[in-house]
Amino acid sequence: MAKTGNKRYVMLLDSRKCIDCKACVVACKAENDVPLGVFRNWINAERSGAFPRLRASFDPEQCHHCENPSCVRVCPTGASFQRADGIVLVTEADCIGCKYCMIACPYGARFFNEETRVVDKCTFCAHRVDRGETPACVETCPSRVRTFGDLADPKSPLHALLESRRYRILRPQTGNGPQLYYLL
């Protein structure tokens, strides 16, 4: 565990800038071999108002890699686990596909992968992050909606953003401590 050090990976989302172009969704599919019909990440589109005062907003979402992930708690085999740097993962070899974690996730972030026959979800592209790259969704975004980084690093640009902008998290009432910050 020590090899991941004292890091805490989080993602900031400036959804005002999201144009629902699906670049992040397709990039994730390609990077992570996600089957058709299921998604590791998605865009929540909300349309409201009445003509001509119409409104539309787009909020990207994926696994929130929570501080206290309920999915890790409920896993009967320990396949679902959290790295010291906060990234929540599923050890494919240990997952029996009971899908309890899918139900326990307040965000519906997990899905059953019919090809690998285990539970799957966003991994913050841990394999890329460990190489010093950013997750595929972050890298590809045309509008620069996403900022990914290590909150435990005092030099991280995340701090300036979190200090200068207000933000919200989704479904805080569970106390899971989600780590996707939606800048307002």
Add this chain to the structure above:
Amino acid sequence: MDRRLFMQMVGAGGLAASSIACPKFFGRAKAAPELPAPLGVPTTCELCPNKCSVLAVVRKGRIHKLNPNPENPKSRGMLCARGNAAIQQVYDPDRLKQPLIRAGARGEGKWKPVSWDEAFDFAAGKLAATKEKYGPQGTLWSSTEGFQEVFFKNLGMSFGSPNILRHPSLCLASVNLAYSMTFGTVPSFDLLNSKYVIMAGANRFESIITPDTMDLIGGVMERKAKFVYLDPRFTVTASKADEWYPIKPGTDMAFILAMIHVIIAEDRCDKTFLDQWTLGFDQLAAHVVPYTPEWAAAETGIPAKEILRIAREFADAGHRAVFYAGRRSSWYQNDFQMRRAQAILNTLVGNWDREGGMVPNRKIEKGEFMFLPWDDPAAPRVDEVGKNFPLTSAKDGVYLPLRENVLKGEPYPVKAWMIYKQDPMNAVPDQGKTLKMIEGMDFVGVVDIAMSDTAWYADVVFPESHYLERTDPIEVMPGIWPAAVLRQQVVKPIHDTKPMLEIAQGLAKRLGLSDFFDYTIDQWVAAEAKDLPVENGLEHMKKHGVVGFSEPKYGTTRNAVFRFVTKSGKIEIFSERLAEAGHDPLPVYASPAQPPQGKFRMILGRKATMTHAALANLPWLHEHNPENDLWINADEAARMGIRTGDLVQVTSTAGTVKIKARATEEIRSDCVFMLHGFGKKSKWLRSVYNVGAADSILLETAWDKVSGNAAMHETFVHVVKV
């Protein structure tokens, strides 16, 4: 100590499991085997005109991922959904895998797989026979932009045909001509630094243009630029704009003329700039007197006080105010003049060649491969562009007038049609006429990577290698941040396909034109790379894929020596050349025809997950867009008893289709909208074969008077529940 480990040791009273769990726990601490760093082959995307730089990651011989190449200043280190999905084109099981010759009737879908020799012999034989009977002008060569397009065009030209036809007259011919006639060149817009942006119909957040889309979102959201957007539809762009007006279709010119009126009447122009660099201000001032905000309000449906306020705010922003030109301008029959009005409005605030304004494009020098030149064609073009559209670009032709002539057999018959990277059945209005044109041909040959509808109706289909499977000429993307990009082979062709150059060479050999194609792509690229503004050009391009300028240059034309490429040498607000050609030298407004009772104007637009008619079939894109539907205003739908999901029949004078309806508040009551790229006839595009409807069946033939650009928003349709 980890909580889990602690509890395992304490709880369950020494169950065997806890002792088994310990090694499991430590076992998991061992990291997954290190993945090797990706080898990203630098190349260039081909899925739309933006040509973003990508790094292709190959794993075990298979392309796994396309990552954006951050070194391209124009694409700004991003890759959109389509770019990411390109991989699926390579491994598409329905992709064209070898040459095919038609075995049944045209459009029947019966194909005989043949060898390249057989396909070349067949096509060359037909082309030669056509030349024999009708002269080389009896052949038509139409294509859409692409890095290997040059070889296709060269084949047509060396064959001796004058009829080289490209896509601009289905797209941006009118806007380009309008700005050219005004400024002598078509500028780009420095949205990165603008403070006030007006866009009419240019749905930049769904119709991606680099770097405009990214700079606009950065401008609006980060730099707090004011963004005013006019569109009959509430698009994604409308949702991000500070102000959105559902403008009456076809009345943009009224809005612009009223703005010009206000700016001149209230003396808010950049006088110094106008005096020094422009011609025709006085005529303009007189011309716009009747075009008041009140008059424009009646035309556009936008309140006069808003037009007035916007005009003032626009002028106040000075050289950082832009009225964005847009790109696809194949809208109305007066489109050229409307874009001229835009150009003139931009001139008034003096935003020419300044930060935040319109900036003339910079190019990047590259070498030229010297190939053997051919004689100019003997015959004139069949579209008589020089006669009917003397101002427009002759080398691209005018698509719809050309088709009219070919259907009439005037001024001479055209009997063979070669098509590259183009799907006229879906790209060109009035599919019925396109089908007739195909019918009238003795020979139709298509070069493509997938079985488009047009390929489905061809006599021979040549499968081109996918962009990821080939090396292409270096292309320069001009702009404020220009880039020169290389496309190089990432994987060898996985099927029996060839790049266009080799297809041209195969045909050339049989047509006695080999001398004109006596080179390899590597020789071509090497010659181009030699003169790039970077040391060891070729090596650089192979390693980096791109060379670009990331520092913009402003004001290069604002000097005493510079001469604009116009008749007067200045920026022409008033255009004598237009007058001489019999067109309005200043834009004159005429109210657009309104759809008669019970009909709607059909308008078109794009979506960020598709490129025109081509990509709806790719699974990663298709799952976001499984079918197109007809947007119809919610009140109108209710009046007609139509609910979302109901099947409706849509009819114009050109044809009729059935499509599902979407009752929405996001469109005006006088128009309907549908996406492009569905309702395909080709069975080898299985996700969109017979799914949804093709808009080209409905669109009527109309074109802009001055540029010959297709006018695709002039069709009125009747809608009825099925």
Add this chain to the structure above:
Amino acid sequence: MHEPVWEFLIVNYLFLGGLSAGIFFVSAFCTWLQTEGRPAYPRIARAGALLAPWPVSLGSLLLVFDLGKWWRFWKLFVVFRWESPMSIGSWLLLVFTGITLVNLYAWLTEEERNRLFAILPAKLPFRQRLPDLHTDLGAWKRNLAMLGFPFAIGVGIYTGVLLGAVQARPFWNTNLVAQLFLFSALSTGTAALILVRSLAKGPKDLAEFKFLYTLDICLITLEFFIVLPYLIHGQLSVLAVREALGLILGGPFTLTFWVLFMGTGLLLPLAIELWEFRPVLLGRGALHISQNLALAAAGLVIFGGYVLRYVFVFAGQASGLR
């Protein structure tokens, strides 16, 4: 709120697991209650002992095959994760099923034991050691009953905890769900034994039925008085819970819950049993147990138990947080 992840296989398992727990509980209760040093209701006890292992075994089999990788089910038994209700439950289930099988064996007659050992294949490993197993465990019946009690209760409760522990599903996230499932398990178990004893050949032992009916009436009443606070308190709770309850208060599961569960699954069988019990309640008249009414009441309770699991599994997954 997306498509349900757990569907009928899980509903079946929860129902069957509860059923076995209830059957074993009643059987064990009848064993533990002694008159003159012998089980008070031996026929009920034996019927329950013979029946108990099978629903839970079938349910567990269904559960295993519902897994994404069913052959990996053994991974449940190399760790114990106290935070995971499913981990605790898997172990409980394992031990409980084991106890029910041993208990079944303890209740076999000598003749039945002989037959059992006769049909065991000669090629089994340790065949020569089998005679050691061919013992009469009859003396252990009461011990097995007492050993099995907590595991039966555990199995009955944990199916509720499994759901109740999920914060993300406000329809489930209440501590009453565990109780509800427990009492439903016990009452369906009782009903199963009423069914079995009603169908048994020979004259009916009125004392047996009086015992079973008393038990069932109490359990159903207790169940009712758990559902009521679940609804009332839920309606007085936070928005997420109120919205979740909406699924059975006007939403898509309303009719199923009120008519099929509350109506035909709880109140109707309760009414039937109370009706049969008139003489006992009113203190006069002789007690008669009609076989048809017994079958009807028992059948409805079992049906109701299934509907309860169905509503909870599906409605729960349709509920969520905002």
